Amino acid sequence: MAAKKKTARKAKPKNAFYAQSGGVTAVINASACGVIETARQHKDKIGKVYAGRNGIIGALTEDLIDTSKESAAAIKALRHTPAGAFGSCRYKLKSLEENLREYERLIEVFEAHNIGYFFYNGGGDSADTCYKVSQLSKKMGYPIQAIHVPKTVDNDLPITDNCPGFGSVAKYIAVSTREASFDVASMAKTSTKVFIVEVMGRHAGWIAAAGGLASTEDTPIPIVILFPEVEFDEKKFLARVEDMVNKHGYCTVVVSEGVRWPDGRFLADTGLKDAFGHAQLGGAATVIAGMVQRELGLKNHWAVADYLQRAARHIASKTDVDMAYAMGKAAVQFALKGHNSIMPTVERLSSKPFKWKVGMAPLSKVANVEKMMPKSFITRDGYGITNKCREYLEPLIKGEDYPPYKNGLPKYVRLKNLPVAKKLPKFELS
Amino acid sequence: MAAKKKTARKAKPKNAFYAQSGGVTAVINASACGVIETARQHKDKIGKVYAGRNGIIGALTEDLIDTSKESAAAIKALRHTPAGAFGSCRYKLKSLEENLREYERLIEVFEAHNIGYFFYNGGGDSADTCYKVSQLSKKMGYPIQAIHVPKTVDNDLPITDNCPGFGSVAKYIAVSTREASFDVASMAKTSTKVFIVEVMGRHAGWIAAAGGLASTEDTPIPIVILFPEVEFDEKKFLARVEDMVNKHGYCTVVVSEGVRWPDGRFLADTGLKDAFGHAQLGGAATVIAGMVQRELGLKNHWAVADYLQRAARHIASKTDVDMAYAMGKAAVQFALKGHNSIMPTVERLSSKPFKWKVGMAPLSKVANVEKMMPKSFITRDGYGITNKCREYLEPLIKGEDYPPYKNGLPKYVRLKNLPVAKKLPKFELS
Numbered sequence: 001m002a003a004k005k006k007t008a009r010k011a012k013p014k015n016a017f018y019a020q021s022g023g024v025t026a027v028i029n030a031s032a033c034g035v036i037e038t039a040r041q042h043k044d045k046i047g048k049v050y051a052g053r054n055g056i057i058g059a060l061t062e063d064l065i066d067t068s069k070e071s072a073a074a075i076k077a078l079r080h081t082p083a084g085a086f087g088s089c090r091y092k093l094k095s096l097e098e099n100l101r102e103y104e105r106l107i108e109v110f111e112a113h114n115i116g117y118f119f120y121n122g123g124g125d126s127a128d129t130c131y132k133v134s135q136l137s138k139k140m141g142y143p144i145q146a147i148h149v150p151k152t153v154d155n156d157l158p159i160t161d162n163c164p165g166f167g168s169v170a171k172y173i174a175v176s177t178r179e180a181s182f183d184v185a186s187m188a189k190t191s192t193k194v195f196i197v198e199v200m201g202r203h204a205g206w207i208a209a210a211g212g213l214a215s216t217e218d219t220p221i222p223i224v225i226l227f228p229e230v231e232f233d234e235k236k237f238l239a240r241v242e243d244m245v246n247k248h249g250y251c252t253v254v255v256s257e258g259v260r261w262p263d264g265r266f267l268a269d270t271g272l273k274d275a276f277g278h279a280q281l282g283g284a285a286t287v288i289a290g291m292v293q294r295e296l297g298l299k300n301h302w303a304v305a306d307y308l309q310r311a312a313r314h315i316a317s318k319t320d321v322d323m324a325y326a327m328g329k330a331a332v333q334f335a336l337k338g339h340n341s342i343m344p345t346v347e348r349l350s351s352k353p354f355k356w357k358v359g360m361a362p363l364s365k366v367a368n369v370e371k372m373m374p375k376s377f378i379t380r381d382g383y384g385i386t387n388k389c390r391e392y393l394e395p396l397i398k399g400e401d402y403p404p405y406k407n408g409l410p411k412y413v414r415l416k417n418l419p420v421a422k423k424l425p426k427f428e429l430s
Numbered sequence: 431m432a433a434k435k436k437t438a439r440k441a442k443p444k445n446a447f448y449a450q451s452g453g454v455t456a457v458i459n460a461s462a463c464g465v466i467e468t469a470r471q472h473k474d475k476i477g478k479v480y481a482g483r484n485g486i487i488g489a490l491t492e493d494l495i496d497t498s499k500e501s502a503a504a505i506k507a508l509r510h511t512p513a514g515a516f517g518s519c520r521y522k523l524k525s526l527e528e529n530l531r532e533y534e535r536l537i538e539v540f541e542a543h544n545i546g547y548f549f550y551n552g553g554g555d556s557a558d559t560c561y562k563v564s565q566l567s568k569k570m571g572y573p574i575q576a577i578h579v580p581k582t583v584d585n586d587l588p589i590t591d592n593c594p595g596f597g598s599v600a601k602y603i604a605v606s607t608r609e610a611s612f613d614v615a616s617m618a619k620t621s622t623k624v625f626i627v628e629v630m631g632r633h634a635g636w637i638a639a640a641g642g643l644a645s646t647e648d649t650p651i652p653i654v655i656l657f658p659e660v661e662f663d664e665k666k667f668l669a670r671v672e673d674m675v676n677k678h679g680y681c682t683v684v685v686s687e688g689v690r691w692p693d694g695r696f697l698a699d700t701g702l703k704d705a706f707g708h709a710q711l712g713g714a715a716t717v718i719a720g721m722v723q724r725e726l727g728l729k730n731h732w733a734v735a736d737y738l739q740r741a742a743r744h745i746a747s748k749t750d751v752d753m754a755y756a757m758g759k760a761a762v763q764f765a766l767k768g769h770n771s772i773m774p775t776v777e778r779l780s781s782k783p784f785k786w787k788v789g790m791a792p793l794s795k796v797a798n799v800e801k802m803m804p805k806s807f808i809t810r811d812g813y814g815i816t817n818k819c820r821e822y823l824e825p826l827i828k829g830e831d832y833p834p835y836k837n838g839l840p841k842y843v844r845l846k847n848l849p850v851a852k853k854l855p856k857f858e859l860s
């Protein structure tokens with residue numbers, strides 16, 4: 001009887017844990033969909049997929065969601081639903097030395113719930129956490145296969161060609177920049193001559209660069225891009241805007257939230273900081289707008305896209321959705337093959353025609369590495385994108401993947417998110 | 431010979447003049463498409479359609495565009511192209527007493543180019559101009575059929591059920607509010623708890639009301655709307671936001687650019703004015719954001735949609751596009767039936783199911799009348815929309831009408847806009 005029980009236990013497949021981390025995107029749920037749907041196809045090897053309620057905090061507080069309670073239709077609908085269906089968080093685990101008890105708690109929770117797979121869906125910070133968990137779990141004698149699923153609108157993860165989430169925000173910015181530019185162009189004779197749109201991207205100008213895609217050979221648009229990579233030069237910038245308006249009658253300025261004055265301060269510095277210690281930005285557009293009005297006397301309008309840009313599932317890039325799903329799917333497939341401490345990547349095979357395949361990167365090479373825009377992607381004058389940049393970006397915004405609609409509004413799913421019964425004592429977050 | 435020549439002259443059909451006025455929309459070109467395509471079907475009665483380059487200024491300066499030089503495909507593409515294809519303007523003609531010479535100049539230009547139809551596509555100000563032209567032309571002995579084609583995102587024209595342009599901006603705001611709310615909801619546990627989006631609508635809260643559509647029975651969202659119709663009460667507003675966050679963990683604030691302090695100042699007053707003498711707004715969101723941070727200590731994010739909302743043809747409402755086209759088409763049909771000094775309208779027959787037909791209103795009853803939101807559309811507490819409002823708004827955002835795409839970007843048409851040879855001496859604008 002005892003022997004039989006032991007055999008039964010041994011046969012019981014390990015469960016998986018999945019969590020969303022950091023700022024959400026229009027397609028992070030497509031990765032969740034890829035993870036869960038693929039896991040469900042391998043019930044002999046993966047038991048249940050538990051999700052962390054509000055990201056990694058859900059693991060620390062043992063607040064797990066039982067995704068097996070969700071219907072196949074609900075999980076499928078994740079593919080077209082923006083934001084984080086299980087909740088995400090900005091909660092960075094400190095170093096192993098500083099806060100070993102949180103890492104140990106993670107392992108305890110995983111062990112208590114028979115979790116053998118850790119799928120962590122996020123950016124640089126979560127890649128780091130994922131890496132540490134895989135290291136520590138070995139030491140603690142409870143091996144976890146820790147796999148990072150790439151996600152970030154900032155497109156700053158290394159090795160992978162791009163980060164799911166970026167292509168859709170890039171498409172949103174490219175489309176919106178084109179549309180608003182058509183608007184300004186038609187009003188410029190007697191009204192607004194300069195339109196300014198502020199976009200996300202704290203350290204890297206990937207999203208700002210996407211604004212440059214709005215202008216193409218068959219639809220040229222005078223666009224001035226302000227990259228965080230390029231030190232802001234007020235005089236030179238204003239001369240450029242004036243020149244554009246003189247030549248074309250109007251101009252559109254795409255300004256990254258991360259643009260800085262020569263002294264290093266953000267144009268939009270508000271003094272606030274988020275949980276990761278990053279400066280909380282917003283308002284570069286108003287600074288530029290005031291400058292254009294004051295110094296050039298040009299009537300202008302400004303927009304700040306903020307969350308609208310990263311939540312805009314209605315105009316998601318099909319390429320991006322496909323990649324997000326593929327990363328989630330590959331994470332599970334790699335886990336089933338026994339891989340650990342890795343991240344599936346997008347490997348670009350060619351740009352024209354666009355071909356890519358799923359690759360793999362060791363987390364040791366991903367954690368704490370930030371991918372910046374190559375200098376060769378920014379034109380010499382500092383205000384535009386090069387053909388090389390365009391060749392890189394264009395495939396990422398290709399294709400539309402519209403969600404279903406009901407009464408004029410997109411039908412986004414809300415899951416039941418039922419909790420898994422707790423087994424451990426309460427844990428206080430540090 | 432002389433008699434024959436006279437007969438030939440008599441048989442030559444009058445040309446039409448079409449101009450776009452005021453702030454452009456996602457669908458004003460759909461109305462242009464309706465005007466031009468319908469006119470082209472009646473070449474026996476309408477000669478050429480000339481468009482004003484940059485709106486009415488094009489008529490005053492005799493800067494006419496010959497739309498007959500555009501291919502059928504180009505004109506068809508106007509239906510899915512946002513902004514003003516011929517250029518629009520913010521140029522208000524003064525009263526007949528103050529500036530008779532501009533009105534007389536219009537008639538002179540019309541006469542010089544054998545123009546018998548004046549289609550003016552705009553809001554309240556252009557309805558007024560259109561009305562005056564029809565009055566004056568009679569007096570001057572050169573009768574013009576002046577027909578106003580309704581357009582304005584502000585939805586403030588009287589008699590017509592709604593104004594083409596509004597339905598699409600309403601859809602954009604409803605969709606974006608839903609998407610950003612999903613984003614905030616998933617981050618609220620450890621990050622942003624309040625999201626603020628600023629929307630257009632100087633005097634009337636129609637667009638702000640559309641934010642309320644984001645929340646439905648199957649997808650409830652805690653939304654606080656700040657209408658220009660409701661005097662801003664800081665204490666009450668903050669209590670409401672705090673209550674929402676306590677109950678739901680997060681909340682979304684939709685704030686109209688037209689919201690005012692009890693002393694009448696706009697929340698966002700910058701002191702600038704546009705050509706119509708309207709205060710130039712922008713920045714109510716930053717005022718609200720600062721308040722929520724300072725008084726409630728709640729982390730928040732804010733967006734200002736500005737032109738993005740009214741240019742967003744990519745997410746236009748099909749109902750709106752259809753109506754915009756229908757108004758342009760009806761304008762020509764009414765002209766052919768001999769009507770003058772009128773505006774085609776949308777007449778709602780029923781809301782559930784939504785049925786409407788084309789109606790007609792005399793310009794004497796349209797000019798200088800601003801339609802406000804009925805009090806019954808705003809909930810008693812001042813922060814939400816009633817079921818009556820929802821019943822009115824819902825049909826207007828229904829249906830999607832996606833533009834074609836090329837390489838991930840919408841393919842919007844740019845016309846050749848070839849000029850018509852001038853026949854008159856130069857005219858200086860006042």
